[in-house]
Amino acid sequence: SQTIHQWPATLVQPVGSPLSLECTVEGTSNPNLYWYRQAAGRGLQLLFYSVGIGQISSEVPQNLSASRPQDRQFILSSKKLLLSDSGFYLCAWTVGGYNEQFFGPGTRLTVL
Amino acid sequence: KNQVEQSPQSLIILEGKNCTLQCNYTVSPFSNLRWYKQDTGRGPVSLTIMTFSENTKSNGRYTATLDADTKQSSLHITASQLSDSASYICVLREGAGKSTFGDGTTLTVKP
Numbered sequence: 001s002q003t004i005h006q007w008p009a010t011l012v013q014p015v016g017s018p019l020s021l022e023c024t025v026e027g028t029s030n031p032n033l034y035w036y037r038q039a040a041g042r043g044l045q046l047l048f049y050s051v052g053i054g055q056i057s058s059e060v061p062q063n064l065s066a067s068r069p070q071d072r073q074f075i076l077s078s079k080k081l082l083l084s085d086s087g088f089y090l091c092a093w094t095v096g097g098y099n100e101q102f103f104g105p106g107t108r109l110t111v112l
Numbered sequence: 113k114n115q116v117e118q119s120p121q122s123l124i125i126l127e128g129k130n131c132t133l134q135c136n137y138t139v140s141p142f143s144n145l146r147w148y149k150q151d152t153g154r155g156p157v158s159l160t161i162m163t164f165s166e167n168t169k170s171n172g173r174y175t176a177t178l179d180a181d182t183k184q185s186s187l188h189i190t191a192s193q194l195s196d197s198a199s200y201i202c203v204l205r206e207g208a209g210k211s212t213f214g215d216g217t218t219l220t221v222k223p
Binding site: 041042043044045046088090092100101102103104105106108 | 116146148153154155156157158161201203205210211213214215216218
């Protein structure tokens with residue numbers, strides 16, 4: 001069966017510090033991978049998606065970046081965090097462009 | 113204006129009661145409409161998925177409907193349980209990398 005992992009589960013970082021969130025998927029090959037951010041009480045905002053290794057599409061300009069070094073690994077990074085980067089970050093995957101999307105457990109990021 | 117509007121924003125019901133959550137959308141065309149349940153601090157979990165040609169889809173006590181003419185979808189929860197307390201999110205999938213999410217309805221089921 002397929003599973004998706006995210007870590008860390010929670011993170012508290014000072015403003016200006018770097019960020020690295022990791023997402024890995026098991027049990028599937030060549031998935032489409034996604035990074036979302038969810039502000040409190042709001043819907044999910046798509047940040048990045050990837051259809052293959054090294055292929056990243058950005059939906060929203062910001063100080064975040066994403067990388068896909070391996071087929072089932074998706075990394076969200078920042079060189080310098082802002083207060084506005086606080087939120088709940090979710091990784092998701094699909095196989096194919098129109099199929100059901102499965103979400104990871106999420107990472108709660110607090111920037112102080 | 114959000115292209116996927118959910119109502120009500122929040123809802124409180126008593127255990128055992130039924131409820132209906134609404135999703136109005138302007139996204140067109142779309143390939144499928146999905147309802148997710150998101151427990152606090154967790155990732156969303158899929159409840160139902162309907163293509164634009166489907167009218168209804170059930171998953172246990174959850175039944176989703178879709179009216180493409182009025183561009184409305186609803187999620188009906190029957191015989192609510194305490195564990196149904198969560199946020200329910202309506203999502204329209206437009207393309208390979210594009211989904212539009214509603215802000216969700218927060219449901220609280222009280223004993």
